[in-house]
Amino acid sequence: MDAHDPPRLAGWLLRLILSGDRYESIAGDLEETFRVSRVPLYGVRQARRWFWRETMSLALARLRPHTIDLRPSARHRGGPMLGFRQDLAYGVRTLLRAPGFTCIAVLTLALGVGANTAIFTLVNGLLLRPLPFHEPDRLMLVHLTMPSREEPGVFEEVVWSYPKAQTFNAQQQSFASTALVTPRQWTLTGAGEPERIRGELVTARYLSTLGVTPQIGRDFTPQEDATPDLAPIVLIDHALWQQRFGGDPRVLGRTIALADVPHTIVGVLPAGFRGLTGAAQALVPMSTLPVRQLQQPWAHGYYLVARLKPGIAAMQAQTELRLLGDRVNAAFPPPGNMGQQAWSAGAIPLDGARLDPRMRRAVLVLAAAVGFVLLIGCVNLANLLLARGLTRQREVAVRVALGASRLRLMRQFLTESLLLALCGGAAGLLVAFGAMKAAARLLPDAAVIVPGRGLSLTRVGIGLIDLDLTALAFTLALAVATALLFGLLPAWQASRWSVAQTMKMGGAGALAQGTRGFGVRAALVLTEIALALVLLVASGLMLQSVRNLQQTALGFQPDGLLTSRLSVPRATYDTGRTARFVPELLDRIRALPGVTAVAYGDCPPFAGGCSGTVAWFPERQSHPTPDSLGVGLQWATPDYFTTLGIRLVRGRAFSPDDREGRPKVLIVNEQAARALWPGQDPLGKRLSVGQGNFEDGPEVIGIAADVRYRQVETAPTPDVYLPFAQAPVRDGVLFVRSPLSAAALTPAIRAELHKVDPNIPLSDVKTMGHRLGDATWRTRLLADLLGLFAALALLLAAIGLYGVIAQAVEARTREIGLRLALGAAQRDILRLILGRSLAMVGAGIAVGIALSVASMSVIESLLFEVTPNDPMTIAGLALLLMTVSLVASYVPARRALRVDPLTSLRTE
């Protein structure tokens, strides 16, 4: 086993090419020479090279024709293994003799198999693979349903408030255990640098409901749930344990500070478990929240996860849930402004909540698209193999004449197809591997919280998904099946004809067969064209969506804007201190070289989670009513509008004078102005908003242009801006406008923050361009991938068409020669060839248009400002396909024009 052994791989190769006795004597000779004379004389490196050279010379000798015995008797002498080796050797030589065919076939297979493996890996990882919990199919996500404010009769899924969940828990019978969970972020201080960490507030049965036990330490107890204002305790995740405590088992009983409050560590979570949010580094009992906060029945913010009792079906649970929903509704009747209809409850399997519906659809669309590519690839392969089978009929006839049995021939063809498929599969594996690596790089933040509507919790981590061998096996099997089917067909056909018949046909055979196979092959090409058009249309629609997204007016200037979150600790900063802290920090940052403007708000665009409330007129009502307008809420410092580049339509921005103790003021956006005061001037009007101390009708001092805060795709809705100084918020966002790069700017900002308070971390530092990219990555990625697949489909279809036309031209060489000899013009010949191609392509495009119109509604929800049946898109891409097809058939058709009548007639 040391370096003086001959190369092991070469040894295996020898065993493969040499049978029993032969292997023993020859490999023995080589090994002896290697050890006894080569290594001592020339050194190991040279000796190994020599061993390889000898092995290759033996392999080549095996491949030489005289070792291939086609007679049926050969099998009796050499046994079945010898026959297989002959097939293999013959197959390798046959494939090497037609390098063009082999390359195209292997490449087709590699792209089809590789792309499918990559996408199915994604589908499996995101949608199919069971959630990593105990009996995940018994877990359900229970939610309340609330009548929609916008669409009467429609119910929206809503998360729970603590009192409502308690009412539910006290009465429910269907579930063995239930738990509440809500995501939280804290600043972790104490040991080392302050750090912003994600975590979850949970009730005691959270881990046991999911079927997870702490690696060390203990779980939370139900008694702790019942203890009001519980002394803070925490379960930390495995990674935090490793990073902060070096995996020390004596960590139990030590404390970490979360938001400046010391929490005692009672346990460590098992590696890989990061909660339902997929990002939790710490779990804290919900009962550590202030009691008055937990007792608010309308503070909805808790997900309820529940495990079904054994023997209870999900349907039974749903029935009970409706009943319980009514009871919860009776216990907590909705106030006027929340809608007139009753609330209820429902549940979905936890598995169904793991991706937001649009992401799920995008992934499935990709799977379908890549399936199309594989289908086109298989059709192309079939075409290639059919064409090749035709040209090989003479060879087959010769071998039949020499006495090869039909079985023997089939086996030979089978071996060749298998060889092709295996090469394609191996190359496909490389393609899939590369594709996954590229995907992980394309999405640098591998894990992206999917901003789903309602209840989406899970994160997407493409970098974390391993290549799926099941998918590889599946796609490879499909490709092998195609190769076998269409590789065997010609062998089967040929072996049925009588020898004399085939031999007699000679050169004319090609003509006869060429026309005979044309029908099937034309149908195959038609299929390719149709499928390619469907893919082209889908990618065209996505590309238009991306363009529309990029051209959407956002309402602010994202370029040169750096954003970062800032969280002021509640424990040490009261409202007054917060109101003084923020302007001081802003002044310091404004003084930095290169900074042109700086502001503080509460919610960066496209990040989700902006606040909302209702607005009403103080002159008419003292309280909100059911028809009060729902508005988004934004907090802003005086420079907010200039810093973000938001245009002030009328009036003025906030000034430093709009502070605590001065008359309260607010600014509305155009949408709000239109909705609240249609046809009137809002300036000077008074408006109450359902937020803290702004319910007494402050004066409107300005109208700002609409900003798309939620998503790029979502049209702006009514928004109200509150002056920060009159309503300080602790969790906010720092906006810094500067031509400098984020890398240059961030350390300077950090340093200024550190000077004011070293215990406040800066987190989530991103340029606005980055946020914009994050907000549109799904559409862009889908467009890019669909575009790639469509280009692939187009290429494959063009290759397929080229092959068929070239074959047809070759088969009709004699006919063309005859026509030319009889005085046909070149134009007529061209029309003859291209006419046939056009008929084929035209039919394919017609089918493709029908398929597109029928199927594009599937991607409607993924599109942005373009209809799925956009006639211009369909017509344009059909035209593109037609042009490419014409070029693909013109090239071989031109060859027909170069036919010399004399030569073509003489070939007989």
Next chain:
Amino acid sequence: MRESVGEFEQLILFALVRLGADVSAIAIREQIDARAGRAVSSGALYTALERLETRGFVVSRFGDPTPERGGKRKRLYTIEPAGARALTRSYDALRKMANGLGAKLGTLGS
């Protein structure tokens, strides 16, 4: 049976005549290398030996395995009377054709 053997096969058979009975392929190869100054590839050597054996010109038997062979047995070759006759015939033919042409070949080749 008037069969003849080709040039490369003649080299192998001469090596076997010189080395006697039970000769390994390694020894044959070294002999050809040493006397004729020709490096023989494994592919050519074993293919030729197999042909000679099928035609009944040589026989082979297995020797004992040795550690430097990785525990594999060694095949040992011996020339058969038919092999000796075929070699004589082919070499005679060659020698008769070449007889007295040495000087002339030398001038033509220079």
